[in-house]
Amino acid sequence: MIIHGGAPLRGVVELSGSKNATLPIMMAAVLTDEPVVIRNVPRLRDVKTAIELLGGLGVAARWLGDHELELHARALSGHEAPYDLVKTMRASFVVLGPLLARAGRARVSTPGGCAIGARPVNLHIAGVRALGARVQMRHGYVEAHAARLIGARIWLDNPSVGATENILMAAVRARGRTVIENAAREPEVRDLARMLAAMGARIAGAGTHVIEVEGVDRLHGADHAVIPDRIEAGSLMAATVATGGDVIIRGAPAGDLEAVVAKLAEAGAEISPVADGLRIARNGPLRPIELRTLPYPGFPTDLQAQMMALLTQADGASVITETIFENRFMHAQELIRMGADIVMKGATAVVRGPSRLSGAPVMATDLRASMGLIVAGLAAENTTTVSRVYHLDRGYEALDRKLGALGARIERAADE
Ligand code: EPU
Numbered sequence: 025m026i027i028h029g030g031a032p033l034r035g036v037v038e039l040s041g042s043k044n045a046t047l048p049i050m051m052a053a054v055l056t057d058e059p060v061v062i063r064n065v066p067r068l069r070d071v072k073t074a075i076e077l078l079g080g081l082g083v084a085a086r087w088l089g090d091h092e093l094e095l096h097a098r099a100l101s102g103h104e105a106p107y108d109l110v111k112t113m114r115a116s117f118v119v120l121g122p123l124l125a126r127a128g129r130a131r132v133s134t135p136g137g138c139a140i141g142a143r144p145v146n147l148h149i150a151g152v153r154a155l156g157a158r159v160q161m162r163h164g165y166v167e168a169h170a171a172r173l174i175g176a177r178i179w180l181d182n183p184s185v186g187a188t189e190n191i192l193m194a195a196v197r198a199r200g201r202t203v204i205e206n207a208a209r210e211p212e213v214r215d216l217a218r219m220l221a222a223m224g225a226r227i228a229g230a231g232t233h234v235i236e237v238e239g240v241d242r243l244h245g246a247d248h249a250v251i252p253d254r255i256e257a258g259s260l261m262a263a264t265v266a267t268g269g270d271v272i273i274r275g276a277p278a279g280d281l282e283a284v285v286a287k288l289a290e291a292g293a294e295i296s297p298v299a300d301g302l303r304i305a306r307n308g309p310l311r312p313i314e315l316r317t318l319p320y321p322g323f324p325t326d327l328q329a330q331m332m333a334l335l336t337q338a339d340g341a342s343v344i345t346e347t348i349f350e351n352r353f354m355h356a357q358e359l360i361r362m363g364a365d366i367v368m369k370g371a372t373a374v375v376r377g378p379s380r381l382s383g384a385p386v387m388a389t390d391l392r393a394s395m396g397l398i399v400a401g402l403a404a405e406n407t408t409t410v411s412r413v414y415h416l417d418r419g420y421e422a423l424d425r426k427l428g429a430l431g432a433r434i435e436r437a438a439d440e
Pocket of ligand 1: 044045047114115141142143144145146147148149182183184185186187208212324325326348349350391392419
């Protein structure tokens with residue numbers, strides 16, 4: 025992605041559907057032999073990967089419109105999620121729960137490490153074990169069997185999003201009652217629960233620390249619209265503030281963005297609700313802030329890189345602490361190459377600004393780090409080239425088109 029920086033973003037932009045809500049909702053299609061229709065599906069590389077994964081299980085996928093996807097798991101023809109797919113997209117692992125619930129067996133590759141941290145799946149496995157599945161690890165795969173899952177009380181050591189989703193999808197068809205304690209409260213978990221409820225599941229408490237599920241024998245088809253992507257919203261907000269712009273973000277889910285809005289406002293952004301979204305602008309200098317990533321409703325780790333890029337423009341020392349993933353500062357070295365002043369020690373980074381960022385060739389290491397580099401490139405002088413753009417295509421729909429429409433000078437190099 026080639027960015028000629030310095031142009032303030034201005035105008036109106038429409039959000040896409042949430043990637044991290046869409047992926048588990050797609051996996052939920054496995055739970056019924058009837059078709060499900062999912063609306064507001066973002067056209068992303070990860071969605072393609074999920075379609076491929078589901079295809080391997082016998083789930084038919086059909087686009088009904090640009091963003092409307094029908095999935096139909098009439099009869100499953102397989103029960104395996106192969107390494108080749110799981111290693112490219114960790115969210116594949118949440119097919120374990122629905123497969124077990126529907127087919128009584130699942131063979132799912134373990135994802136292995138990740139650029140941002142170790143990201144183990146022990147809580148997912150402990151969860152399905154608690155529901156009565158026999159689980160073995162063999163040849164890099166989790167092999168799980170259960171003639172019928174049985175409801176249980178499950179305490180999560182930490183409120184893992186993926187583990188909550190996996191256990192939830194296993195529990196909806198288990199015999200009896202399941203209680204997930206210390207569950208993840210993320211809006212994406214809530215959206216999955218809404219989809220499952222539309223399919224006939226009995227769930228209470230999604231969006232709180234305790235989710236209760238009363239298992240049912242059968243789930244049916246459903247029609248569900250995915251929530252807007254709060255991380256895309258936060259990314260565009262960071263880009264707007266970094267460039268001193270003024271943008272209306274249509275569809276921005278204000279209720280899901282409270283921590284983000286609070287921190288951006290503390291840094292000096294002006295944010296106001298407008299019909300169907302938020303308006304964000306920056307008119308004066310930026311103030312330094314302290315920021316700590318936390319599980320929802322805390323500040324999301326998925327916006328930490330974008331905030332770091334933005335805070336290079338604040339007048340003073342900001343302190344960022346990353347508490348979710350142990351290696352999620354990979355973008356800092358690239359920002360330093362662009363002229364940022366960042367010192368890291370363990371999970372904390374001190375960003376001193378304001379720095380005059382100058383364009384440079386930089387390399388993306390993961391999805392959100394790439395977006396951080398785009399934010400920096402938009403604020404920098406001259407030209408920044410962000411390589412390994414396939415990371416961005418995994419999770420941002422038409423990013424170059426959306427930013428271009430807001431006045432950014434951004435283009436995709438032909439050979440990417
Ligand atoms: N963890 C464990 N054991 C487990 C599972 C998780 O120790 O069995 C730990 C992780 O290592 C991590 C913490 O728990 O330290 C939280 O991880 P979580 O399971 O909540 O993350 P995830 O479900 O793997 C989702 C998003 C991530 C996002 C995190 C945190 C999807 C598909 N992915 O991952 O999104 O960063 O929640 O909010 O929903 C992204 O979109 O770029 C992305 C990485």
